Amino acid sequence: MRSLRSGFSPASLLTGAATLVTLGALLVAAPAAQAADTPLRDLAAAKGKAIGTAVTGSKLTGTYGDIAGAQFNWLTPGNAMKWETVEPSRGTYNWAEADQIVAFAQAHNQQVRGHTLVWHSQNPDWLENGTWTPAELSTLLQDHISTEVTRYKGRLAAWDVVNEPFNEDGTYRSTLWYNGLGADYIAQALTWARAADASAKLYINDYNVEGVNAKSTALYNLVKSLKERGVPIDGVGLQAHLILGQVPATFQQNIQRFADLGVDVAITELDIRMQLPASEAKLTQQAADYKAVLDACVAVSGCSGVTVWGFTDSDSWIPDVFEGYGAATPYDENYVPKPAYHAIATALGGTTTPPTGACTATYGVTSQWNTGFTGQVRIACSGAALSAWRVSWSFGAGQRITQAWNATCTQTGAAVSCVNASYNGTVPNGGSVTFGFNGAWSGSNPVPAVTVG
Known part of the structure; x- marks a missing residue:
């Protein structure tokens, strides 16, 4: 999925001296990056879990960088490692933003989840609009995976190797890869990724697979089959782009059944969107939903952790894609932690609570x-x-x-x-x-x- 939105426009200028006024209520103040007594990353580490966020490389400075570095122990590049970004023209590579994110993570003692090697979307025009034989397409895919994974060998902890391979009914999605190479493109991609980096954990990642349903069952059956065939598969990513009040009742059950296959389970792209405007009631429900997701992961030893898809509403993809919806992340557009932030901390064993009155x-x-x-x-x-x-x-x-x-x-x-x-x-x-x-x-x-x- 995409992240990345920003904007700021100053209003009229007002300067000068004035008589100071008295507050009508207690004013509690602290930088947003210091919202909890214990950072989320420390709470998560104490439970053996990851707490991550998708990030935009160009924003990793100021308050955005402070929060990203202090609160999270995993980072996912929002767009920086996708094919259209790293190879916009055939044979011409642009690693600048990806390198920036990896360097930031190393400086802040964070792990990186690579995202994503094989996807039907955000491919460069030269690839998407080309005419390829199966042999040519296979070579292109192998070269792409080998080039990118080798570049970051030993520096990335995990890769979303294959992204969103299924339709809602559990059939394979019609894509450049499926149409050109058949269903076995998934096994081939995983095998090539393992050859390029033997230490990084390899994932298949999809959305609307959080509860037990036709799509998640298709993913379950695929992973089971890959394991039985000896294909390298270390984990599944449940994206968790959720709607307010709609956390699946079978979320924990679904995590457990994948974990029982002997693979890691990660919540990879969590956000919970609401119809705007936000209200106190909606934010309270959102906090309960975030806590339910974190609780489900904490309850299953095979769930490695949770990544939010952007930690601030100013960097969220939701308003650009779902008209009338937004406020999906744990921080608002001004980096103020929302009730959802405190719910995450509580689920990870923290005692911080939002200020009242x-x-x-x-x-x-x-x-x-x-x-x-x-x-x-x-x-x-x-x-x-x-x-x-x-x-x-x-x-x-x-x-x-x-x-x-x-x-x-x-x-x-x-x-x-x-x-x-x-x-x-x-x-x-x-x-x-x-x-x-x-x-x-x-x-x-x-x-x-x-x-x-």
Whole structure:
């Protein structure tokens, strides 16, 4: 599946001094990347599980990079390792983003799941529109798998080798590979991948196979057959692109039956979409759904872990594909952890809970360049309300605010204080306001802790 969406547009500029106002409720503030006392990756490791996220290489900086590095112990390239990206023209390769993600993972002591070697989608035009004999198609596929897997040999823990081979009724999907090579293209791809890297775990990955149904049974029968034939198959990936309130009742049973075949089971692309706008009731249901998925994995020793398909709504593919739906990930577009985040932590044995009867302020860096950056602060209330607000922080590396909008900000030395504009001081229970600013930096740009002014 695709990930990757972003965008930010500053509003009108407001600067200058102002009289500070008193908060109408307790303002609890912390950077989003420090939302839990114990990072998700540490909670997961304590249970012998992976907790991963799909990422976009170009965004691995600022708050996005901080959260990706601190909270997760596995990374999946959202699009960087797909065929159309790595070989857009025949024989011409582009490894830049894939290399960037692998380097980031190594620097943050993370594992990488390669995604994906054989798929019916996101193939380059030269391949998709070519006319190939079966022998030519087989050679192209073998060369692609050997080239990509060999490049990352010893650096990737797992590969989604074959992606989405089945129709909903359990028949094989009509694709370039199935039509040209027959069903055995799957066994051939796995065999070639194992030859290129003997240590990486090899998976077949599909969607709508989370519960027991015709499609998951076809996948089960395929894996059983491959095992009996001695074909290298180490795991199955259940994508888990789910809809609010529709976690299959047979999820854990299905994980267990695959594990009983002697293969690993991973939840590889979890997101839970809802019809917009989001509401407190929907977010509560989403949290329960996330917890149900994590609980099912934790309960089965053969489930290796869970990867969310992007951790922030600003990087989610859902709004671009499912009109009117979104808010599918554990963090909102401003990197504020949602109830789903806390549900994941709880399922992994954490004790963190979302604040109640409070308003939270979250600082994030939305873009950054050589000498400047754009920042954003979101104030959100749950179980409380504000009639006016002020937030403050202290820059730790000499950064300075140069412009602000939707707030009046003043800076003295390292200390910054921002108060509401005349039109956005009211924050109702369940509501939020956002203000932004441009700043200058040199050397480093760490995220400060936001506190009561």
